[in-house]
Amino acid sequence: MSANGALPLEARGLRKRYGHVVAVDGVDLTVHSSDIYGFLGPNGAGKTTAMRILLGLLRPDAGTARLFGRDPQHELPEALDGVAGFVETPHFYPYLSGRTNLELFAAFDGGDESGRIDELLELVELRDRAADRVGGYSQGMRQRLGLAVSLLRDPRLLILDEPTNGLDPAGIRDMRALIKRLAGEGMTVFLSSHLLAEVEELCSRVAIINHGRIVYEGALSELHASATPRYRLRTTDLERARQICAGEASLRELAVDGDELTFSADEQTVVGLSRTLAAAGLGIAALVPETATLESLFFQLTESHAG
Amino acid sequence: MNRPTVFTAYRWELRKLASQKRTYIGIGAAALLPVLFVVVMAFQKGGPYDAPLGHNLRHTGIALALVVLTFASRFGAQLVTALVAGDIVATEDAGYTLKMILTRSLKRSQILAGKTLAAFTYVLALLAALLAAGLVSGLIAWGYNPVTNLSQDRISATHALGLSFAALGVFAIPLIAVAAFAIFLSVATRNSAAAIVGALVYALAQEALAALVHLDFFKHYLLSDQLDGWHGLFQTPTYWTPVVRAIWVSAIFTAVPLAAAFVLFLRRDVAGE
Numbered sequence: 001m002s003a004n005g006a007l008p009l010e011a012r013g014l015r016k017r018y019g020h021v022v023a024v025d026g027v028d029l030t031v032h033s034s035d036i037y038g039f040l041g042p043n044g045a046g047k048t049t050a051m052r053i054l055l056g057l058l059r060p061d062a063g064t065a066r067l068f069g070r071d072p073q074h075e076l077p078e079a080l081d082g083v084a085g086f087v088e089t090p091h092f093y094p095y096l097s098g099r100t101n102l103e104l105f106a107a108f109d110g111g112d113e114s115g116r117i118d119e120l121l122e123l124v125e126l127r128d129r130a131a132d133r134v135g136g137y138s139q140g141m142r143q144r145l146g147l148a149v150s151l152l153r154d155p156r157l158l159i160l161d162e163p164t165n166g167l168d169p170a171g172i173r174d175m176r177a178l179i180k181r182l183a184g185e186g187m188t189v190f191l192s193s194h195l196l197a198e199v200e201e202l203c204s205r206v207a208i209i210n211h212g213r214i215v216y217e218g219a220l221s222e223l224h225a226s227a228t229p230r231y232r233l234r235t236t237d238l239e240r241a242r243q244i245c246a247g248e249a250s251l252r253e254l255a256v257d258g259d260e261l262t263f264s265a266d267e268q269t270v271v272g273l274s275r276t277l278a279a280a281g282l283g284i285a286a287l288v289p290e291t292a293t294l295e296s297l298f299f300q301l302t303e304s305h306a307g
Numbered sequence: 308m309n310r311p312t313v314f315t316a317y318r319w320e321l322r323k324l325a326s327q328k329r330t331y332i333g334i335g336a337a338a339l340l341p342v343l344f345v346v347v348m349a350f351q352k353g354g355p356y357d358a359p360l361g362h363n364l365r366h367t368g369i370a371l372a373l374v375v376l377t378f379a380s381r382f383g384a385q386l387v388t389a390l391v392a393g394d395i396v397a398t399e400d401a402g403y404t405l406k407m408i409l410t411r412s413l414k415r416s417q418i419l420a421g422k423t424l425a426a427f428t429y430v431l432a433l434l435a436a437l438l439a440a441g442l443v444s445g446l447i448a449w450g451y452n453p454v455t456n457l458s459q460d461r462i463s464a465t466h467a468l469g470l471s472f473a474a475l476g477v478f479a480i481p482l483i484a485v486a487a488f489a490i491f492l493s494v495a496t497r498n499s500a501a502a503i504v505g506a507l508v509y510a511l512a513q514e515a516l517a518a519l520v521h522l523d524f525f526k527h528y529l530l531s532d533q534l535d536g537w538h539g540l541f542q543t544p545t546y547w548t549p550v551v552r553a554i555w556v557s558a559i560f561t562a563v564p565l566a567a568a569f570v571l572f573l574r575r576d577v578a579g580e
Contacts, residue, residue, distance in 0.1 A: 055410050057577040077412045085410070091403035095326050104319050108411035110311040149407070 006069025014063035038203035085159030090146025094135030139166030316421020367452035372441025392489035393502030474537035484560035491564035
C-alpha cells in the first residue's frame with residue numbers, strides 16, 4: 001500500500017477490442033506493495049495490450065485501472081508519478097548518445113539528473129558506451145538502457161515487459177539479480193514474461209492470461225498447492241497394476257510411461273491404491289509424488305481454457 | 308522534482324533537430340540558393356527581371372533574397388518545411404519512441420506544443436538562412452544600393468533592408484500554415500512520407516486552384532496568395548491590405564489543422580510494434 005493506502009496497481013474489468021478481435025476481456029489485476037508480480041501468457045494473449053492500458057497508452061473500451069489510486073486514463077501525467085517502465089522493446093533516439101537520451105528522459109520528468117545518470121549508467125554497465133549513439137547499440141544494451149531510463153524516475157512501481165529479452169546469459173542473471181535487489185529495497189515490480197523459469201525464480205504472485213482473459217491470479221505458492229498431485233508408479237506387473245488403477249474412480253489422467261504408470265489422485269486415493277495393489281500380490285517398486293512445475297500448471301490452465 | 312513545461316519539450320525538440328543531418332540539408336539548401344542565383348547570373352546576360360523586385364538585380368544586392376524567395380515560394384519553401392514538419396510526430400511513431408516519451412511527466416499537449424513550436428522555429432531558421440545568404444552574396448555581387456520598389460519609387464538601401472526583414476516575417480506566416488497542415492498529417496497518418504507528400508500536394512493544389520480559378524474573391528483567400536502578401540510592403544504608399552490578409556487568412560489555415568492535430572493526438576491510442 002502507498003501512503004494514501006492505495007494499491008500500487010489495480011485493474012478491474014479491462015476490455016479492449018480491435019475490430020472483431022477482443023485483445024483483453026475483463027482483466028482484473030491486483031498488485032500489492034513490494035510484490036514481484038509476474039504477468040504470464042502465451043504470445044498474443046493480451047499481456048502487452050493490458051500493460052499499454054495500465055500506462056495510459058491505450059484507452060480501454062471498458063473497465064478501470066488505478067496506479068496508486070490514480071486513473072492513468074484521466075489523470076496523466078500525475079497517475080504515473082512513482083511509476084516507470086516500458087512495454088515491448090524500449091526504443092530511443094538512434095542519432096543521440098545513450099547519455100543524451102537519458103538526459104532527455106530526465107528532462108521530460110522535470111529533473112536535471114546528471115549525477116544520477118552516471119550512477120545508472122554504471123548500474124546497467126553502459127558507462128563505457130554512454131557517449132556512443134544508441135543507433136549502434138545491441139538489443140541487450142537498449143534493454144539495459146531502458147531499465148536505466150525507468151529507474152531515473154525513482155519509481156515505487158516498476159512495470160517491465162519481457163525485461164530479459166535480448167540479453168546474454170550473464171545479462172539475464174544480472175537483470176534478475178537487479179530486479180530482486182530492487183524489490184528487496186521496497187520497490188514493487190510488475191513484469192511480463194513468457195519465461196516460466198524466470199517467473200518461478202522471481203515472482204511471488206502471478207496472473208496468467210490466455211485469449212485476453214485471466215485464468216489465474218494469486219500467489220504462486222497457492223497455484224502450486226491447488227494442483228492435484230501427480231504420481232509415478234512402478235510395480236512388478238505393469239498390466240495388472242494398470243487394470244487396478246483403471247478401476248479406481250477417483251484416479252485421473254492415467255497413462256503408461258515406459259515401465260511406469262502416471263496418474264493424478266489425492267493422497268487418500270493413493271493410500272487406498274497401495275493397499276489394493278499389495279492385496280493383489282503386486283510388489284510396489286516405487287510410488288513417487290511429483291511436484292507440479294509452473295510449466296505444467298501453465299499448460300494446464302492455458303490449454304484447458306483454450307478456444 | 309519540478310513538472311516539466313512546454314519549454315522543456317520545445318528545447319529538446321530543437322536539440323533533436325540539431326542532431327539530424329536532414330535539418331542542415333534544408334537550411335543549407337536555403338542558404339545555397341541565393342549564392343547559386345548570383346553565380347548563374349554572372350555567367351549570363353539576362354535575369355528574372357519580370358519577378359517582383361527582379362529589375363533591381365545587378366544594381367543592388369538588397370533585393371536578391373526577396374527575388375529568390377519569389378521562386379522558392381512556388382515549391383522549394385513548402386518542400387523543405389514539409390520535410391521537417393511532416394516528420395516531426397510520425398518519426399516518433401515509426402521509431403516507437405512515442406510510447407517512451409508519453410510515459411514520462413509531460414502532458415501530451417505539452418509534447419505536441421513543443422514539437423509545433425520547434426517546427427515553426429525551423430521555418431524561421433530556414434528563412435533567416437535564405438535572407439542572410441541572400442544579403443551577403445547580393446551585397447558582394449552588386450553592392451549596398453537603393454532599391455526601386457514595386458511602385459517604381461526609389462527607396463534607400465537601409466529602408467529596403469528593414470523592409471526585407473519585415474517581408475520575410477510576412478512570408479513566414481503562410482509558410483507556418485503549411486507547417487501546421489504537415490503537423491496535422493504527421494499526427495493523423497503516423498507516416499512521415501504520407502505527411503510530407505500530403506502537405507506538398509496541399510500547398511501545390513492551392514497554387515493550381517489559384518491559377519485555374521479567375522475569381523479574385525476566391526483566390527485572395529487561398530494560402531498560395533498569402534505567400535505574396537509581402538509585396539504590399541514594397542509599394543508606395545505601403546499597401547496594407549495583402550499584408551493584413553496574409554496574417555489573418557494564414558492564422559485560420561494554421562489554427563484549424565493544429566486544433567485537429569491536438570484533438571487527435573490527445574485522444575489517440577499508441578498501439579503496438
